[in-house]
Amino acid sequence: MWRILLEKNREEFLQFIDAMSDAVFVMKVEDEDFTYAAVNKAGIRLAGFPNDIFGKTLAEAVPPDAAAILYSEYRGLVYQQKPSRFEFHSEARGTYEESLLTPIMDDNGRVNYIITVTRDITERKKVEKKQELAEQKFASLVTLNTAGVFEMDEAGHVIQVNAAMENLTGYSEADLVNDGIRGFFIEGAEELFAGQVLQQSGEWHVTGLRCDGEVRECHLKTVPIIVDEELFGAFGVVEDVTQDRELLRAIKQSEERYSRLIEESPDAMLIHCGGYIEFANQAAANLLDAPNKEWLFGKSVYDFHRFDERAPLERKLCDIVNGETDRSFEEETVVTASGRNIEVEVGKVRVDYKGKEGIHSTIRDVSKRKQMENALKESEEKYRLIAEHSTDLIQLADTEGVLSYVSPSHEKILRTNERELNETAVFALIDDDCRELFYQLFKKALQTGAGEALEVKMLHPEKQWIWVYTDLLPIRGEDDRVEQMLIVGEDITKRKEHEAKIHHMAFHDGLTGLANRELLKSELKKTAENSSGFTLMYIDCDDFKSVNDEKGHAAGDDYLVTVANRLEQTVRNEDLVARIGGDEFVILIRGLTDQQQIDDIARRIAKSMETPWVYEGETETISISIGIAVSFGEHDHGDVLRRADSAMYQAKKQKIEGCRFVDGAET
Numbered sequence: 001m002w003r004i005l006l007e008k009n010r011e012e013f014l015q016f017i018d019a020m021s022d023a024v025f026v027m028k029v030e031d032e033d034f035t036y037a038a039v040n041k042a043g044i045r046l047a048g049f050p051n052d053i054f055g056k057t058l059a060e061a062v063p064p065d066a067a068a069i070l071y072s073e074y075r076g077l078v079y080q081q082k083p084s085r086f087e088f089h090s091e092a093r094g095t096y097e098e099s100l101l102t103p104i105m106d107d108n109g110r111v112n113y114i115i116t117v118t119r120d121i122t123e124r125k126k127v128e129k130k131q132e133l134a135e136q137k138f139a140s141l142v143t144l145n146t147a148g149v150f151e152m153d154e155a156g157h158v159i160q161v162n163a164a165m166e167n168l169t170g171y172s173e174a175d176l177v178n179d180g181i182r183g184f185f186i187e188g189a190e191e192l193f194a195g196q197v198l199q200q201s202g203e204w205h206v207t208g209l210r211c212d213g214e215v216r217e218c219h220l221k222t223v224p225i226i227v228d229e230e231l232f233g234a235f236g237v238v239e240d241v242t243q244d245r246e247l248l249r250a251i252k253q254s255e256e257r258y259s260r261l262i263e264e265s266p267d268a269m270l271i272h273c274g275g276y277i278e279f280a281n282q283a284a285a286n287l288l289d290a291p292n293k294e295w296l297f298g299k300s301v302y303d304f305h306r307f308d309e310r311a312p313l314e315r316k317l318c319d320i321v322n323g324e325t326d327r328s329f330e331e332e333t334v335v336t337a338s339g340r341n342i343e344v345e346v347g348k349v350r351v352d353y354k355g356k357e358g359i360h361s362t363i364r365d366v367s368k369r370k371q372m373e374n375a376l377k378e379s380e381e382k383y384r385l386i387a388e389h390s391t392d393l394i395q396l397a398d399t400e401g402v403l404s405y406v407s408p409s410h411e412k413i414l415r416t417n418e419r420e421l422n423e424t425a426v427f428a429l430i431d432d433d434c435r436e437l438f439y440q441l442f443k444k445a446l447q448t449g450a451g452e453a454l455e456v457k458m459l460h461p462e463k464q465w466i467w468v469y470t471d472l473l474p475i476r477g478e479d480d481r482v483e484q485m486l487i488v489g490e491d492i493t494k495r496k497e498h499e500a501k502i503h504h505m506a507f508h509d510g511l512t513g514l515a516n517r518e519l520l521k522s523e524l525k526k527t528a529e530n531s532s533g534f535t536l537m538y539i540d541c542d543d544f545k546s547v548n549d550e551k552g553h554a555a556g557d558d559y560l561v562t563v564a565n566r567l568e569q570t571v572r573n574e575d576l577v578a579r580i581g582g583d584e585f586v587i588l589i590r591g592l593t594d595q596q597q598i599d600d601i602a603r604r605i606a607k608s609m610e611t612p613w614v615y616e617g618e619t620e621t622i623s624i625s626i627g628i629a630v631s632f633g634e635h636d637h638g639d640v641l642r643r644a645d646s647a648m649y650q651a652k653k654q655k656i657e658g659c660r661f662v663d664g665a666e667t
Contacts, residue, residue, distance in 0.1 A: 148238035170211030273358035289336035393489035431457035512564035520578035538644035542623035544583035625652035
């Protein structure tokens with residue numbers, strides 16, 4: 001097809017590829033080298049070629065490094081004789097490019113042309129890089145965090161946990177996912193798993209029972225995962241506070257042990273009465289940038305808070321002194337002696353200190369954890385922005401093909417939205433013609449862990465289906481097994497329509513729309529190989545030359561179109577009408593060799609021409625000559641065509657009205 005267009009309709013071919021936005025390079029294969037046969041305007045701009053590029057070899061036109069890559073790809077294509085695809089990074093242009101190589105075969109089955117379609121995929125590469133970076137950040141934030149981290153879906157089922165969570169509980173991830181984690185939280189987490197608090201952040205003091213029977217007291221904080229005001233679940237961060245809780249209880253139980261225990265605590269601890277600090281451990285001095293712990297004695301606790309936070313803090317302290325003792329750790333911001341702002345969690349409990357009512361505050365620096373939480377949110381947001389602003393179709397499916405995420409681009413491209421597609425099997429989106437191949441490559445990617453790519457037809461409510469170039473990208477879990485499949489699709493419908501148009505142009509007559517000589521030869525060969533018999537009618541217009549000379553080419557074209565339309569309307573649907581040049585037509589009648597039936601068809605054709613041809617108010621009769629040859633399988637198709645041609649010239653020469661069979665029988 002491409003070869004025919006390039007060699008016989010070069011100008012039309014060049015106009016067509018110049019209209020394409022992608023760069024197109026046509027290489028001629030000569031003596032194991034490759035010369036430029038055609039390059040469209042986009043290709044000239046992309047490669048920076050001069051106008052006299054045509055006829056130059058690859059080595060003459062391209063820098064050595066790039067030429068070495070292209071020689072390797074082209075020679076591999078000549079050897080494999082099938083389309084291939086590769087990506088190339090041009091350091092000179094600072095771009096990433098993707099090229100699709102298509103071999104064009106000659107009649108002997110050898111590759112004599114290579115068509116390369118190249119597009120700039122720099123932006124796509126940037127998106128992929130950002131996505132990879134976001135995923136790596138997310139993985140490091142969760143995996144390397146010393147606190148236990150787990151992720152829940154919107155129903156409160158745990159999806160995944162990090163290694164620290166496994167260490168804290170003594171259970172494996174497989175034991176904790178879904179509802180397994182409830183076996184660890186034996187007290188304090190009922191509200192969380194009832195699904196009533198996922199819409200906002202929450203904090204709890206919970207009691208956990210490890211796999212080995214050891215009881216642990218923990219501080220649990222949840223952060224909801226909300227995208228576009230829709231809840232997708234929550235992250236939970238669990239810290240083992242058993243030591244802290246035991247310490248607080250010990251303080252309440254024994255005044256004598258009080259000072260020693262808090263002094264040895266790694267957490268900052270203060271005792272303040274009436275708002276003034278009367279005791280501090282060394283950890284508190286370190287946290288508040290004090291020169292020593294004694295320096296803090298007598299200082300107001302309000303001095304270590306911003307002015308706008310002092311009144312709310314005073315109310316909280318009064319509540320605790322008045323008996324509100326069961327308070328969880330709360331987040332605060334303290335201002336150190338050096339002026340630094342530090343994010344902390346503070347647990348407060350009422351105590352008696354030296355005969356006075358006071359408050360014991362345990363202060364834990366959570367700046368790093370807050371940075372992690374903020375980075376986690378930022379990473380998730382970046383990941384969401386990448387996916388939701390992509391023009392490609394992005395899907396995330398489990399190993400059974402069930403979708404858990406689809407990008408907003410589905411609404412624009414497939415006229416469906418994320419809510420409709422979630423929990424749907426991706427295979428249901430594929431047209432029947434492509435579904436089995438898609439399924440097989442999906443399973444192959446799961447088994448090998450290597451990506452796969454294919455072109456499929458995806459269902460569309462308005463267009464019935466669209467063409468999509470699809471990448472299947474397996475995602476591995478911590479145990480290196482494939483757990484999910486990332487599916488990225490690009491709408492290539494317009495490209496496929498261009499290819500179909502090129503195919504039609506290569507095998508059909510540009511004036512009449514009938515099959516051309518090349519298509520006739522191909523169909524004739526197939527019919528001769530697969531049929532026990534067929535008939536050819538060779539038709540010539542007797543008066544065409546005079547019409548063309550006297551009325552002009554426009555009239556001649558209209559005359560030929562009229563003849564073509566009448567021929568197509570006369571024959572059967574399974575027959576083929578072709579214009580093979582000038583005013584000559586050939587009809588391939590498949591599976592019919594009976595002379596009487598053929599005679600009936602010929603008479604219908606002749607009768608269809610009796611209606612006068614009207615052009616610009618003038619009428620003319622249409623006269624044709626028909627030669628007929630029948631094959632019962634004993635002749636090659638080329639011989640049958642020559643005999644039909646000969647019969648037609650006999651009919652024209654003898655002025656026979658109608659047609660002539662090759663054996664001389666007239667009708």
